[in-house]
Amino acid sequence: MNSGNQTALFSYSSNASTTANVEMARILTEIQVLELLFAISIFVTIHSLRQGRVRGLAVWPVVGMLPSLLLGLRKDMYEWITGMIDRQGGTFIFCGPWFTNLHCVITADPRNLEHILKTKFSNYPKGEYFRDTLRDLLGDGIFNADDETWRGQRKTASLEFHSSAFRSMTVQSLLELVHSRLLPVLAEAHEHRKPFDLQDVLLRLTFDNVCMIAFGTDPGCLRPGLPEIPFAKAFENATEAATIRFLTPTSIWKAFRYLDFGIERCLRQSIYRVDEFAYEVIRRRKKELASGEPEKATRSDILTSFTKLSDETGNPYSDKFLRDICVNFILAGRDTSSVALAWFFWLLSQHQEVEDRILKELREIIAEREGEGEGELVFKPEEVKKMEYLHAALRESLRLYPSVPVDHKEVVEDDVFPDGTVVKKGTKVLYAVYAMGRLESIWGKDCRDYKPERWLRNGRLVSESAYKFPAFNGGLRLCLGRDFAYYQMKFVAASILHRYRVEVAADHPVEPKIALTLYMKHGLLVTLRRRDEA
Numbered sequence: 001m002n003s004g005n006q007t008a009l010f011s012y013s014s015n016a017s018t019t020a021n022v023e024m025a026r027i028l029t030e031i032q033v034l035e036l037l038f039a040i041s042i043f044v045t046i047h048s049l050r051q052g053r054v055r056g057l058a059v060w061p062v063v064g065m066l067p068s069l070l071l072g073l074r075k076d077m078y079e080w081i082t083g084m085i086d087r088q089g090g091t092f093i094f095c096g097p098w099f100t101n102l103h104c105v106i107t108a109d110p111r112n113l114e115h116i117l118k119t120k121f122s123n124y125p126k127g128e129y130f131r132d133t134l135r136d137l138l139g140d141g142i143f144n145a146d147d148e149t150w151r152g153q154r155k156t157a158s159l160e161f162h163s164s165a166f167r168s169m170t171v172q173s174l175l176e177l178v179h180s181r182l183l184p185v186l187a188e189a190h191e192h193r194k195p196f197d198l199q200d201v202l203l204r205l206t207f208d209n210v211c212m213i214a215f216g217t218d219p220g221c222l223r224p225g226l227p228e229i230p231f232a233k234a235f236e237n238a239t240e241a242a243t244i245r246f247l248t249p250t251s252i253w254k255a256f257r258y259l260d261f262g263i264e265r266c267l268r269q270s271i272y273r274v275d276e277f278a279y280e281v282i283r284r285r286k287k288e289l290a291s292g293e294p295e296k297a298t299r300s301d302i303l304t305s306f307t308k309l310s311d312e313t314g315n316p317y318s319d320k321f322l323r324d325i326c327v328n329f330i331l332a333g334r335d336t337s338s339v340a341l342a343w344f345f346w347l348l349s350q351h352q353e354v355e356d357r358i359l360k361e362l363r364e365i366i367a368e369r370e371g372e373g374e375g376e377l378v379f380k381p382e383e384v385k386k387m388e389y390l391h392a393a394l395r396e397s398l399r400l401y402p403s404v405p406v407d408h409k410e411v412v413e414d415d416v417f418p419d420g421t422v423v424k425k426g427t428k429v430l431y432a433v434y435a436m437g438r439l440e441s442i443w444g445k446d447c448r449d450y451k452p453e454r455w456l457r458n459g460r461l462v463s464e465s466a467y468k469f470p471a472f473n474g475g476l477r478l479c480l481g482r483d484f485a486y487y488q489m490k491f492v493a494a495s496i497l498h499r500y501r502v503e504v505a506a507d508h509p510v511e512p513k514i515a516l517t518l519y520m521k522h523g524l525l526v527t528l529r530r531r532d533e534a
């Protein structure tokens with residue numbers, strides 16, 4: 001019994017020491033693991049920060065530069081990118097998390113832009129990633145197309161944009177919109193003395209205008225009471241939802257689309273409404289053209305022109321292709337000039353001396369009129385052409401606030417940029433148009449000042465390389481609507497400024513929104529004061 005007890009005691013103490021040893025070993029292992037993890041994290045942190053010194057931002061395992069990007073997004077993202085590019089000498093390689101589409105090269109070097117947009121144009125298409133992301137909305141339209149699909153549309157649309165019929169249609173449609181819709185809406189706002197969102201009013205104006213150009217139809221967004229128009233709303237929702245795809249891993253948005261879930265469901269429904277409108281207009285137009293009424297057949301909008309043409313096989317274009325063409329033109333022209341005008345009016349409110357010079361120019365132009373009656377003053381196309389200071393003021397505003405703040409290409413074959421950056425096949429390349437307007441290396445010490453004189457020599461407008469000032473893109477894909485956009489902006493700005501002083505509401509916050517187009521995040525709240533008021 002005793003010996004048995006002793007054995008039990010012995011065996012107990014031997015068991016106890018084994019358990020203690022096991023416990024000790026476990027604790028030691030845990031400490032070692034913790035030490036190892038600690039050492040690894042110190043190593044990773046030092047490595048990431050060291051990488052940061054060379055590459056501009058710390059590069060963390062798995063998430064890459066995402067933490068710094070998120071910090072940048074909390075403030076002003078465009079300014080953050082500008083600072084980063086400036087510190088990196090003009091080109092910056094962003095390493096996104098491995099599970100996202102965010103890896104890219106961002107450049108603001110004019111030499112690189114010339115290389116991408118002109119010299120090696122065919123090596124830098126929009127690419128499959130861009131096309132895939134926007135295909136549901138844009139189809140095979142000019143914005144989303146490369147190679148032959150793009151070339152054919154570009155050629156036809158370019159001929160159209162330069163035809164005198166098209167020019168007079170755009171001039172006439174704008175005149176009607178400004179004088180019978182914009183000015184009455186402004187007069188009403190002035191009468192009620194209440195602040196209103198000028199950016200919204202301008203957006204309605206350019207949306208109606210571009211629909212008249214693309215479809216030959218006026219959706220009527222700009223009307224007293226500023227009604228909500230289902231087609232315009234659907235277009236806006238579709239663009240916003242499609243933009244979100246750029247920030248979402250491809251597999252995730254595709255899964256959401258498959259499940260018809262969340263933002264993808266909203267996108268599908270919005271595109272459905274856009275299509276409903278587009279196909280109805282196409283159906284009506286084809287019927288009109290078939291009826292042979294001469295008045296209808298002489299329309300010169302984009303839809304009518306393309307409907308009369310045939311594809312390379314000699315067949316008329318399909319309704320789907322006509323829809324794609326029109327939707328792309330609306331996307332191109334619906335908000336670019338309006339947001340540019342909103343920033344322009346805001347800059348003017350900060351620079352009285354620029355407004356005074358514009359008014360002087362308008363007075364001089366009006367003074368040249370001879371023997372004209374007292375009726376409502378309507379600026380003529382030849383007068384708009386003479387507004388060179390106003391042109392310079394708008395261009396300067398686009399330099400600081402480009403409507404398309406960042407643009408995108410994809411590399412076809414490995415290449416080296418003129419600044420020495422190596423780009424591999426499939427790399428996404430962004431060119432930071434917003435940053436380019438704020439680089440001392442491009443514009444000198446006063447790069448952040450608003451100075452229309454920058455664009456004038458002896459009072460005459462001088463041009464600048466599109467690779468230094470790419471607000472309208474450059475090279476073979478230069479904006480097709482550039483001349484019209486300047487005409488539109490000058491006509492609208494002159495018609496408003498001649499009648500009203502635009503006063504931005506005190507303390508109204510002004511900052512850019514992160515989107516494909518540089519909207520003012522909170523709109524532009526203004527009141528109007530008539531020029532002839534005391």
Ligand code: HEM
Nearest residue numbers: 142332333336337340403404471472473477479480481485
């Ligand atoms: C201030 C106003 C405008 C600005 C700043 C602007 C800017 C641009 C930019 C940056 C591009 C290149 C986009 C890209 O390829 O990714 C572009 C292309 C284009 N723009 Fe504009 N745009 C303006 C107004 C307009 C208007 C009013 C129209 C038509 C009525 C228009 C029609 C086009 C078309 C058709 C393209 C495609 C050209 C191509 O890919 O070959 N734009 N525009």
